[in-house]
Amino acid sequence: MSLHAAAGLQGAVPRVPGAGTDEKSINWSMVRRLLGFTRAYAVKRNTIFALTLLRAIQKPALAWALAAVINGPISGGRYEGAVWGAIGFFALAMFTELTFHFRQRMALELGESVVHDLRDGIFRKLQDLPMGYYNKTKLGGILSRVITDIEAVRNGVQGVFFFSLLLFGQMIGAAALMLYYNWVLFCVLLAVWPLVWITNGHFFPRLKQLSRAVAESQSRITGRLAESVRGMRVIQGYSRQVKNDEIYEDLVNKHADNNVLLADQTALYVPLIELNSQFFVAALLVVGGYGALHGYAGMEIGSLIAFFFLPNLFFDSLQRISQLHTQAITSLAGAERVFRMLDLQPEWCDAPDARELVRPSGQVKGARVEFREVTFAYDPGRLVLRGITFTAEPGQMVALVGHTGSGKTSIINLIAKFYLPTDGKLCIDGQDIQKLTGHSIRRQMGIVLQTNFLFTGTVMDNIRLGRPEATDDEVRQAARSLDCLDLLESLPNGLKTEVGERGTSLSLGQRQLICFSRALLADPRILILDEATSSVDTITESRLQQALVLLLEGRTSFVVAHRLSTIRRADQILVLKEGQIVERGSHLELLAQRGDYHDLYRQFALVDAGG
Secondary structure, eight states: OOHHHHHTOTTOOSSOTTTTOOTTSOOHHHHHHHHHTTGGGHHHHHHHHHHHHHHHHHHHHHHHHHHHHIIIIIHHTOHHHHHHHHHHHHHHHHHHHHHHHHHHHHHHHHHHHHHHHHHHHHHHHHHHSOHHHHHHSOHHHHHHIIIIIHHHHHHIIIIIIHHHHHHHHHHHHHHHHHHHHOHHHHHHHHHHHHHHHHHHHHHHHHHHHHHHHHHHHHHHHHHHHHHHHHTHHHHHHTTOHHHHHHHHHHHHHHHHHHHHHHHHHHHHHHHHHHHHHHHHHHHHHHHHHHHHHHTGGGOOHHHHHHHHHHHHHHHHHHHHHHHHHHHHHHHHHHHHHHHHHHTOOOSOOOOTTOBOOOOOOSSOOOOOEEEEEEEEEEETTEEEEEEEEEEEOTTOEEEEEOSTTSSHHHHHHHHTTSSOOSEEEEEETTEEGGGBOHHHHHHTEEEEOSSOOOOSSBHHHHHHTTOTTOOHHHHHHHHHHTTOHHHHHTSTTGGGOBOOGGGTTSOHHHHHHHHHHHHHHTOOSEEEEESTTTTSOHHHHHHHHHHHHHHHTTSEEEEEOSOHHHHTTOSEEEEEETTEEEEEEOHHHHHHHTSHHHHHHHHHHHHHHHO
C-alpha cells in the first residue's frame, strides 16, 4: 500500500489539521485523517462497520426477546412455547457472540495494518529528512513518535473507534425499545439525562487536558532515557549518576502525578455516571411498579422486566463511552504528534527537475569539484563559511586544515549535499549541485569519519554496506587491497564476527578498518576522510598509509587530518580560519610562507611526536 495514496499526504503542510482546537471537543479532522489510512483496506473496514451495526442491535434484541418470552408463553402458561423461546434466545445469543468474534478479530487486524503503514511512513520520512533535522531533534522525541504515539494510535483504531460506534448503536437501540415499550418510563429516562449532560460537560475538558499531559510527560521520559543511554559513558565519566537520577526522577514524578490526577478525575466521573443509572432504576421501580400493578399506561410485567435490562444496557454503554473518551483523547494526541512528523517539510529538497550525476566511462575515476564564492549558515544570520572558492581537479587530494570551528566539516557537508549553500555555487563535473539529485551524488562518494557508525550484523555485512550486491570474494578483496584482511580475519569468527550494536564489540581501530574497506568496495569517485586515521594505532596506520595510496589513486579526495603523513601528500592544502580560506597551496609552499599553516604544522608535529 502506498502511504501517500492512503493518507493523501501530497502537498502536506507543516501545520497539523485541527491542532490547537477546542479542548472540549474531539478533533474530528484528526479522526477523518486517521480513517484515511483505512482506505487501502476498505473491504475489511466496511465489513467491520456492518458487523458493528449488527452487533449494536443484537443486545437490545436480546432484551426484546426476553420480554417477548415473558409476556407471551410464560404469562400464558405455555411451557412448550417457553422452551422454544429459550432455544430462540440461546440461538440469538450465540449469533451475537459469533458477530463479536469476527468484529473483534477484524478490528485488531485493521489496527495493525494502519500502524504498519504509519510506522513505514515515519521511517521513510526520517530517511528523507536532511541532516539539519537530526542536528536539531532529540533521539528520544523521534523514538516516542515511533513507539509510544503509534501504540496510542493502535489502541484508538482497535479498541476505541469501532467500539464507540458499537456503544452508541446499543444506546440508540436501547432507547428506541424503551420508547416502544412505554413512553412514560422513557420520559423518566429523559428527566435523568440533564444530570448526565452536566456531569459530562464538567469532566470531559479536564479529562482531555490530563490525558494530553500524561502523553507529553511519557514522551519526555522516553527522550531522557534514550539520551542517558547514549551518553552513559559521559555520565559515568563525570560521576553524574546522582544528578542524572534526580532529573529523571523529577520527570517520573511529574508523569506519576499526571497519571494520579487522571485516575482521580476518572474515579469521580465513573461513579457519578453509575449513580445516574441507579437513580433512574429507582425511579423506574416507583413509576413502573405502580403502572404494572394498576394497569397504568398499558404497562405489562414483561415490558417492565425488559426495562430493567434496557436502562442497564443504555447507561453501561454511556459509562463505557465516557471511559473511551479519555482513551480517544490520548489516541488522537498521539495521532496529532505522528502526523506532525509526517507533515514535516524539509528545509530543502532536490529540485523537481534535478537530474542524476552520471558516472563517466573511461579511465577517469575522480570528479571535478568547484566552489564559487560559497557562503553557508546552519542558522540564519550566523555564517560559518564566507566566500569559499577553490577547485579540486579529478584525482587531486585536497587537505582541509584549521582549528575547531573553522569550517572544515561544513565544506564536507556541502560536498555530500547534506546541506545546500546559502549563497554562491558548488559544482560537480561542471554541474550545479542544486540541479543534481543527492542520492546520485552520494552513490559516487565514500565517507570515512573519525567515529564511524557500524550497524548490527557481521563485519562482512558492514563492509558490504558500500555495495550491497558485492560477493564475499569482492568484500575480502577490498580488505586485502587495504592490507587489513589478516587483521579482520583474526577476529573470533573472521569476517562473520558479529560487531554488536554500533560496533561496540570491536576496537576503534578495527571499526575504522571496516569503514575503509567499505569505502574502497563502493569504488567512489569522491572520497572524504574526516580524521579517518585518528582512531588507528601508529603501527596499523603505517600499514594503512600504503593502502591509502591505492584507495586515493585517481579519486578526488578531501581530507581533514591532524597527522602529517596524510597532509604532506595533498596536492592542495586549504587553511581555514573563521569560515574563510586564509592560505592555500602545497605543503612546501605553505611552509615557506611561515603563516598560519606553518604554526599549525608545528602543532601537528608536536602531536605526532607525542604520539
